[in-house]
Amino acid sequence: MSDPKSTGSSSSDGLRAVARLTRQVEKALGTVELTLPQFRVLSTLEDGSNASSVLAQRLAVSAPSVTAVVDGLVTRGYVEREADPDDRRRLTLRLTRAGESALRAADTAMLERFDRVAAHLDDPATATDALGALAVWNTALDRFFEARSAAKQ
Amino acid sequence: MSDPKSTGSSSSDGLRAVARLTRQVEKALGTVELTLPQFRVLSTLEDGSNASSVLAQRLAVSAPSVTAVVDGLVTRGYVEREADPDDRRRLTLRLTRAGESALRAADTAMLERFDRVAAHLDDPATATDALGALAVWNTALDRFFEARSAAKQ
DNA sequence: TATTGTTATACTCTATAACTATA
DNA sequence: TATAGTTATAGAGTATAACAATA
Numbered sequence: 001m002s003d004p005k006s007t008g009s010s011s012s013d014g015l016r017a018v019a020r021l022t023r024q025v026e027k028a029l030g031t032v033e034l035t036l037p038q039f040r041v042l043s044t045l046e047d048g049s050n051a052s053s054v055l056a057q058r059l060a061v062s063a064p065s066v067t068a069v070v071d072g073l074v075t076r077g078y079v080e081r082e083a084d085p086d087d088r089r090r091l092t093l094r095l096t097r098a099g100e101s102a103l104r105a106a107d108t109a110m111l112e113r114f115d116r117v118a119a120h121l122d123d124p125a126t127a128t129d130a131l132g133a134l135a136v137w138n139t140a141l142d143r144f145f146e147a148r149s150a151a152k153q
Numbered sequence: 154m155s156d157p158k159s160t161g162s163s164s165s166d167g168l169r170a171v172a173r174l175t176r177q178v179e180k181a182l183g184t185v186e187l188t189l190p191q192f193r194v195l196s197t198l199e200d201g202s203n204a205s206s207v208l209a210q211r212l213a214v215s216a217p218s219v220t221a222v223v224d225g226l227v228t229r230g231y232v233e234r235e236a237d238p239d240d241r242r243r244l245t246l247r248l249t250r251a252g253e254s255a256l257r258a259a260d261t262a263m264l265e266r267f268d269r270v271a272a273h274l275d276d277p278a279t280a281t282d283a284l285g286a287l288a289v290w291n292t293a294l295d296r297f298f299e300a301r302s303a304a305k306q
Numbered sequence: 307t308a309t310t311g312t313t314a315t316a317c318t319c320t321a322t323a324a325c326t327a328t329a
Numbered sequence: 330t331a332t333a334g335t336t337a338t339a340g341a342g343t344a345t346a347a348c349a350a351t352a
Contacts, residue, residue, distance in 0.1 A: 010285035010286075010288050011264060011267070011281060011284050011285050012260045012264065013285070013287075013288035013291060014284035014285045014286070014287040014288050015178065015260065015263050015264070015267070015284070016196050016288075016291060017287040017288055017289075017290040017291050017294075018171060018174050018175060018178060018284075018287065019175070019178060019189060019192060019193050019196065020193070020290070020291065020294050021171050021287075021290055021294075022171060022172070022175040022178075022189070023193070023212065023213050023214075024213070024294070025168065025171060025172060025175075026320095027213060035341070035342080036172060036175070036342095037341085037342060037343090038341095039172060040172050040173065040176070043169050043172065051310080051311095052310075052311065053309085053310060053311080059176065060176050060177070060180055061176075061342085061343070061344090062343070062344055062345080063310075063311060063312085064311085064312075064313080064314095064343085064344075064345085065342065065343055065344075066311090067311065067312060067313085068341080068342065068343085069341090069342070072341085087309095087310085087351080087352075088310095088350080088351060088352085089309065089310040089311070089350065089351045089352070090309095090310060090311085090351095091310080091311070107165045107168065110168050111164060111165065111168070114164070114168070116297070117290070117293050117294060117297045118290075118293050120293050120296035120297050120300060121289065121292060121293050121296070124293075126289050127289050127290055127293050128164060129286075130283070130286040130287050130289055130290065131164050131167035131168070131171075131287070131290075132163035132164050132166070132167045133163075133167070133282075133283040133286060134166075134167040134170040134171065134174075134283050134284070134287065135163050135166035135167050135169075135170055136170075136274065136279050136280050136283055137170040137173070137174055137270070137271075137280055137283065137284075138166060138169060138170050138173065139273075139274060140270050140271050140273050140274050140277075140280050141170075141173050141174075141177075141270060143273035143274070144269070144270045144273050147273060179343095188318070188319080189319095190318080190319060190320090191318095204333080204334095205333075205334065206332085206333060206334075214319085214320075214321090215320075215321055215322080216333075216334065216335085217320085217321075217322085217334085217335075217336080217337095218319065218320055218321075219334090220334070220335060220336085221318080221319065221320085222318090222319075225318085240328080240329075240332095240333080241327080241328060241329090241333095242327065242328045242329070242332065242333040242334070243328095243332095243333060243334085244333080244334070
């Protein structure tokens with residue numbers, strides 16, 4: 001992307017792949033009765049409990065969106081809202097044991113589905129490795145939001 | 154995924170990255186006033202015009218969902234519905250010149266946003282390359298749906 | 307006054323069920 | 330009868346605007 005001559009074209013193809021794979025993620029999550037936004041909340045909370053406002057920023061959604069998604073997760077016992085004694089406006093969101101189990105079930109369902117898709121390739125490991133390599137983006141996204149957060153102060 | 158000992162853990166991280174990157178794709182598409190489902194339709198039609206039913210299968214959504222999304226794209230002049238003379242029940246969906254332009258604008262917006270995110274890494278090229286490598290999944294998904302289509306006959 | 311979170315409201319995408327037109 | 334596509338309807342996630350409680 002920084003050098004279109006070498007990677008520009010395949011980066012676009014990579015973006016197409018992200019768009020398509022996401023739909024498969026949604027289908028896999030459906031088998032464990034989770035939506036993609038719910039999964040995003042659960043996996044973000046797995047990295048540590050956070051105030052609702054922090055979650056909104058990390059997920060790049062509005063505050064009302066967090067309220068709506070978390071409402072459903074609280075109803076199902078996957079997330080708990082806890083009052084912050086220092087600042088009574090804030091609510092800390094915490095993943096419950098049931099939420100952790102749901103997250104593991106979601107991982108299994110997604111990996112199984114992706115395995116079935118990759119099985120159609122001559123060398124499925126190429127696809128699996130490509131997916132694993134995508135993990136570097138988690139660091140990039142973490143820093144991206146961290147920088148945003150700092151800029152806001 | 155086929156071998157959890159070597160890649161299982163990072164594949165899960167890769168899936169988390171897909172879920173998070175998708176949100177960035179949505180935000181980037183928003184700057185060119187496209188939604189992710191609209192982008193999926195446009196990029197699928199870029200590979201060739203198709204009947205609405207074929208599109209539904211390739212996108213892994215229901216027929217009414219295709220109708221709804223395509224309605225919006227037709228209104229904006231990005232897609233045209235054309236009657237099939239051989240079977241008057243079928244409608245062939247075709248990308249217009251305006252649709253092609255919109256797709257290129259979408260690519261640019263997404264690549265720019267991803268560049269900004271990757272810039273936070275010590276070696277941004279690692280992330281860019283990882284994204285490009287994801288293109289192999291396009292082949293896997295094509296074959297996956299092809300096999301499904303064949304099984305249905 | 308500013309901030310945190312919720313409520314009210316509207317739009318898009320999603321699905322299932324029912325319908326029309328065609329095969 | 331079966332298939333292609335649309336319409337009707339409902340649920341989930343998204344956003345903006347307005348509000349309550351707290352700082």
